[in-house]
Amino acid sequence: MTVVRLPARSGPRYGGAVVGAAALEEAHEESMVALASRFRDGDEAALGEVFDRWSSLIHNFAVRALGDPHDAEDVTQQVFVAAWRSRATVTPGPSTFPAWLVGIARHKVADARAARARDARKVRAVAAVTTPDEHVAADVALAERLVVRQLVDQMDEPRRTVLLLAFWQDKPHSDIAATTGLPLGTVKSHLRRGLAQLHRVLEEVRHGSR
C-alpha cells in the first residue's frame, strides 16, 4: 500500500538566507546523543520518544520484508521491546537508533521467516519466498532506502523540501530555487550538507547491521 502526501491548500514558501545550517545539524545530533544516553540509562520517557520517531521505519521495513501486516506488527513490537531490554549495550551517537534498530529488525525478520518455514499452514508463503542470500541483499537495500526516507522526512525545513524536490523528483537546482524562493547557492549548500547527512547515517546502518 502506498500513502499519498495529503494535498495541502498551498505549498510552503521560504525566503531569506539559511540561518545556521550547520548549527541546526549540530543541535539535532546533540539531541539524538542525549536521547540515546537517556534510553541507555533506563529513562522510560525515552522509550516512548524512540518509538515515536522510529517505529514507522521499523514497521515499514517489516511489512515490506514479510509482506504480512500482522507479522510485521509482531516484529515491530519485538524490536522495540528487545531494544529496551538490551539498552545497556547502546553506544550513544548521532545515528545510534536507526542503525541499531534496523540491525535488531533484520534478525527478527529472519526469525519470522524461519518460523514461517516451520509452519505448515504457510506453505504457500514459503513457496513464494526467495533464497536467504537474496533476502539479505534485498533487506539491506530496503532498509537503506527507508532509513533515508525517514531521515529526510524528519529534517527541518527548508532542507526537507529541497532534498525531496532534488532527490525524489529530480528537479534542477534552478527550479528548486524558484519553487522555494531560496537563493541558488543556498539550495546547493542544503543539497551538499543533506547528502553528507544521508551518507553518515547509512555508514552507521551498514556497520551496525552486520
Place this chain on the structure above:
Amino acid sequence: MAHADPDTLADLVLEPGAVRESVHAHVTSCPECGAALDALRSARRATGAEPLVPVPDGLRARVLAEALGQGVAPQAADVAPVPLRRRHAVPLWLATAAAVIGLVAGLGLGRWTAADPVAAPEPDPEPTGAVVASAALTALDSDAPRGDVEAFDAADDVVQVSVRARELGGEPGFHEVWLINVDGKRMVALGILARGDDGTFEVPRRLIDEGYRILDISVEPDDGDPTHSGVSLARGELA
C-alpha cells in the same frame, strides 16, 4: 593535486558537469577520494522510497506495556475519536472543537478552515435515516462553495454519505471521493462520482468515529494509479 574537499565530492554527485576536469581526473586516480565519492553516490541512490506509513493504532501502548511491564494510559497524542451526533450526543460545538484540535495536531494539511455545518434540509425520499453529520464543501485555494455533503444513519453500523458537489470544473479525468482522517495522516477512498456531481457512499460508522471526517473530492487521471492524485477540488469536514 590535493584531495577533493567534501563539498567538491558532493558536487561530483549533484552536478558533475559543474566540476573542473582536473578534479574528475584526480578522483579517478585517487583511491581515497574515489571511495568517498562512491559512498556519496550510494547515498544518492538510496533515495526514492515512498513516504512511510504510520504504525497501527495501539502498537505503541502494547510496546510500552510489554517493555515497562505496566498498563499504559492512552497518550494525548493518540487521536481522540469524536463520536457522531446521535440524538443525545456530544454537543456540536464540542465535536467541532475536538476535530479542529485534532487537525491542528495533524500534519501536512496546511491552513484549514472548518466549514460551518449547514442546517440539514429535509432529506429526499431516500435516504430515510436521521442526518448525523453534514458539511459545506469549498474549494481549497479559495473558500468558493463547491456544494455540500450529508451523512445519514443507514443501519446500525453504517452511515450513508451523500455528496452533492457543484462547479468541480472540466479538468480531464474522473472525480473520486475520499475521507481524510483529522490526524492528517490517513485517508480512504469511497469511490467515484460516476453520475455527474452527486453520489452516495456507504461507510462503516467506525471509520467516521475514528476521525475520517474530512470529505475530499479529487480529480484523478485515468492512469491506473489507485492513490490520490494530489489535486483536490473540494473539501468539507463532517460535523
